Amino acid sequence: MNTRVTIVDVAARAGVAISSVSSALNNRPGVSEETRKRIVQAAQDLGFVPSLRGRSLSAKRAFAVGLVVHRDPYVLESDPFFGSFIGGIETVLDPRDYALILQMGSEPVETLDRYRSLAANRRVDGVFLSELGVDDPRVPLVRELGLPAIGVNAELDFPMPSVRQGHVEGIRELVAHFARLGHRRLALVTGPHEFIHAGQRRRAWSDAVTAEGLPGGEIVEGDFTYDGGVVAADRLLAGRAASERPTAVMCSNDLSAIGFMARAGELGARVPEDLSVAGFDGIQLGTYVRPTLTTIATTPRLLGLEAARMLLAAVDGERVADVDIEPARLVVRSSTGPAPVLR
Amino acid sequence: MNTRVTIVDVAARAGVAISSVSSALNNRPGVSEETRKRIVQAAQDLGFVPSLRGRSLSAKRAFAVGLVVHRDPYVLESDPFFGSFIGGIETVLDPRDYALILQMGSEPVETLDRYRSLAANRRVDGVFLSELGVDDPRVPLVRELGLPAIGVNAELDFPMPSVRQGHVEGIRELVAHFARLGHRRLALVTGPHEFIHAGQRRRAWSDAVTAEGLPGGEIVEGDFTYDGGVVAADRLLAGRAASERPTAVMCSNDLSAIGFMARAGELGARVPEDLSVAGFDGIQLGTYVRPTLTTIATTPRLLGLEAARMLLAAVDGERVADVDIEPARLVVRSSTGPAPVLR
DNA sequence: TTGAAAGCGCTACCAA
DNA sequence: TTGGTAGCGCTTTCAA
Numbered sequence: 001m002n003t004r005v006t007i008v009d010v011a012a013r014a015g016v017a018i019s020s021v022s023s024a025l026n027n028r029p030g031v032s033e034e035t036r037k038r039i040v041q042a043a044q045d046l047g048f049v050p051s052l053r054g055r056s057l058s059a060k061r062a063f064a065v066g067l068v069v070h071r072d073p074y075v076l077e078s079d080p081f082f083g084s085f086i087g088g089i090e091t092v093l094d095p096r097d098y099a100l101i102l103q104m105g106s107e108p109v110e111t112l113d114r115y116r117s118l119a120a121n122r123r124v125d126g127v128f129l130s131e132l133g134v135d136d137p138r139v140p141l142v143r144e145l146g147l148p149a150i151g152v153n154a155e156l157d158f159p160m161p162s163v164r165q166g167h168v169e170g171i172r173e174l175v176a177h178f179a180r181l182g183h184r185r186l187a188l189v190t191g192p193h194e195f196i197h198a199g200q201r202r203r204a205w206s207d208a209v210t211a212e213g214l215p216g217g218e219i220v221e222g223d224f225t226y227d228g229g230v231v232a233a234d235r236l237l238a239g240r241a242a243s244e245r246p247t248a249v250m251c252s253n254d255l256s257a258i259g260f261m262a263r264a265g266e267l268g269a270r271v272p273e274d275l276s277v278a279g280f281d282g283i284q285l286g287t288y289v290r291p292t293l294t295t296i297a298t299t300p301r302l303l304g305l306e307a308a309r310m311l312l313a314a315v316d317g318e319r320v321a322d323v324d325i326e327p328a329r330l331v332v333r334s335s336t337g338p339a340p341v342l343r
Numbered sequence: 344m345n346t347r348v349t350i351v352d353v354a355a356r357a358g359v360a361i362s363s364v365s366s367a368l369n370n371r372p373g374v375s376e377e378t379r380k381r382i383v384q385a386a387q388d389l390g391f392v393p394s395l396r397g398r399s400l401s402a403k404r405a406f407a408v409g410l411v412v413h414r415d416p417y418v419l420e421s422d423p424f425f426g427s428f429i430g431g432i433e434t435v436l437d438p439r440d441y442a443l444i445l446q447m448g449s450e451p452v453e454t455l456d457r458y459r460s461l462a463a464n465r466r467v468d469g470v471f472l473s474e475l476g477v478d479d480p481r482v483p484l485v486r487e488l489g490l491p492a493i494g495v496n497a498e499l500d501f502p503m504p505s506v507r508q509g510h511v512e513g514i515r516e517l518v519a520h521f522a523r524l525g526h527r528r529l530a531l532v533t534g535p536h537e538f539i540h541a542g543q544r545r546r547a548w549s550d551a552v553t554a555e556g557l558p559g560g561e562i563v564e565g566d567f568t569y570d571g572g573v574v575a576a577d578r579l580l581a582g583r584a585a586s587e588r589p590t591a592v593m594c595s596n597d598l599s600a601i602g603f604m605a606r607a608g609e610l611g612a613r614v615p616e617d618l619s620v621a622g623f624d625g626i627q628l629g630t631y632v633r634p635t636l637t638t639i640a641t642t643p644r645l646l647g648l649e650a651a652r653m654l655l656a657a658v659d660g661e662r663v664a665d666v667d668i669e670p671a672r673l674v675v676r677s678s679t680g681p682a683p684v685l686r
Numbered sequence: 687t688t689g690a691a692a693g694c695g696c697t698a699c700c701a702a
Numbered sequence: 703t704t705g706g707t708a709g710c711g712c713t714t715t716c717a718a
Contacts, residue, residue: 004465049463049464050464051400051464051465052405052464052465052466053396053399053400053403053405053465054400056396056399056400057394057396057397057399057400060396062395062396064444086445086447087447087449090446090447094446097460097464099444099446099466100444100445100446101407101442101443101444101445102429102443102444102445103433103437103442103443104429104430104433106430117440120392121392121393121394121395121440122347122394122395122396123395123442226627226628226631227631230631259631262631262632262633266633284569285569288569288570288573288602288605289605290605290609
């Protein structure tokens with residue numbers, strides 16, 4: 001039970017050379033149909049599974065790709081993104097017999113070291129670059145390391161192939177939704193400015209507000225956490241008369257929107273009667289809270305799927321073009337409603 | 344930049360045989376101190392990093408371990424367990440140059456196939472078995488596959504080494520806490536019965552209740568989700584007079600406790616004035632919601648750390664003994680308080 | 687102590 | 703179309 005079946009065994013049983021076995025099993029030309037059949041049969045009889053290690057050494061490939069999650073463990077805990085994203089990745093990797101290596105680096109420097117060691121011992125054939133920061137040091141690093149990489153929701157001028165999910169459409173829909181409901185005093189709770197997607201969402205917001213001919217409204221920086229939403233609610237609502245409070249707020253992710261709503265309630269602002277609140281992401285939790293959360297729903301699973309497909313293509317040496325998946329769309333639930341009539 | 348430095352290069356530069364390089368760099372005896380120094384120097388000069396692939400083939404090791412998350416992607420999304428658990432694992436793997444391969448199988452059958460293929464091509468040297476179910480089919484499978492495995496929070500009679508975090512102490516503390524606050528009508532929201540830890544917590548609960556001399560109270564089965572908590576609250580509170588409602592409820596995890604609290608509020612039960620609610624896990628979210636959630640705090644990071652340590656030992660062929668880490672303890676916050684006086 | 691050489695299991699090239 | 707063989711980069715055994 002311990003000695004595995006190797007290509008030699010298969011060759012012996014089929015009465016051919018190992019090179020023929022290799023060719024036959026990898027659908028390479030140069031083997032007659034008849035011998036191919038015999039070889040396949042032999043392989044099946046013996047339960048032959050090609051050794052990844054042998055292949056790996058010979059093919060100079062790891063048959064694995066890497067995802068390094070930076071920031072602290074709490075992210076993976078609470079960020080719904082990665083679960084689905086990874087699920088999407090797996091969908092593509094599995095049939096191609098690739099594996100996903102997950103690493104976590106809590107601090108930025110540590111994260112970079114992870115990429116370095118992944119590259120140094122050729123543990124992976126490529127990596128995903130997600131949660132990109134402004135001037136992200138990983139970009140020059142993977143370049144230098146010669147590691148194929150795919151950017152996830154990167155800027156347009158990103159120097160390597162990336163998959164993107166549009167946020168502009170959904171945000172425009174949301175702002176139009178607010179406008180239609182009669183809201184005039186808007187506010188935005190952003191993510192930390194060091195993340196590019198925080199900036200992206202913020203710009204899309206401003207553009208949409210301008211396009212609707214609405215006043216600019218307040219913008220406060222959040223941090224993508226529930227607590228950040230609580231703090232933002234304090235900043236925007238506490239100690240203010242109703243007439244000075246915004247009536248419609250978009251938070252840059254659902255988790256902070258949920259925190260925002262909770263705190264708003266404590267500060268005497270009823271959602272959605274006094275205040276409309278919307279998030280961004282479309283996490284499950286948003287359908288459970290009361291009121292249910294209006295949001296802009298993303299599809300991280302699709303993002304992961306496409307990113308993996310692209311990465312494997314890049315690993316294969318293909319030139320891969322950027323891909324835009326279906327943009328995130330507005331999902332209206334019950335946390336948004338008509339603007340309050342009072343003044 | 345593309346041709347990597349190999350052991351041959353190092354040997355050439357140091358003017359020795361590759362076997363000596365191997366011995367020297369792996370701190371094996373049989374090399375004079377002087378040559379060892381020369382070799383180490385040469386390796387350093389050349390920036391030599393031993394190829395994992397070569398080692399892997401020769402050593403018959405993958406230098407990787409696997410974690411297969413079963414159940415659907417939503418788990419990774421919302422379950423705080425895995426983020427920290429993986430973080431703990433990494434802490435141990437990294438210095439030993441091991442990597443973590445993460446796989447997701449949405450359906451049970453699929454999950455089993457993942458283990459099979461991981462074993463078939465020797466992608467990993469061992470696996471973690473977490474979220475164990477009753478009569479979990481993975482147990483006989485990894486046995487059959489000859490894959491070293493470590494159980495996480497397994498039953499006492501588990502046939503392979505496991506790491507456990509005690510739940511009995513915390514639950515006893517919680518029940519005592521309830522008793523001290525004057526509660527007499529308790530209730531428990533369990534997890535799905537197919538998970539062993541659901542049963543474990545349930546038994547611990549019953550034992551503790553008996554030990555405190557309290558009436559048994561109602562038990563309803565939840566599903567570890569926010570929504571499950573909502574449903575449980577409906578079951579226990581809806582359409583009942585205050586005098587017939589339980590006054591203290593433990594939910595088998597925090598997420599469902601938070602759902603429970605939310606629904607309880609809608610059903611007119613103020614927490615903690617009318618109703619005390621406690622969870623289990625100690626997730627961050629519990630400190631953010633209002634009232635903040637009393638819970639029994641686990642330390643998944645430590646669990647992962649210990650599990651990884653054990654798994655590597657098992658991979659090394661050592662006989663590893665079960666490990667009990669510090670039990671989960673009660674953390675009193677504001678969702679529990681004195682029993683209501685009415686009636 | 688040192689070095690030569692035989693694997694590990696596969697791919698790929700080249701000659702037959 | 704086939705088969706032999708030289709790597710891939712390392713560990714390990716066995717002579718020298």
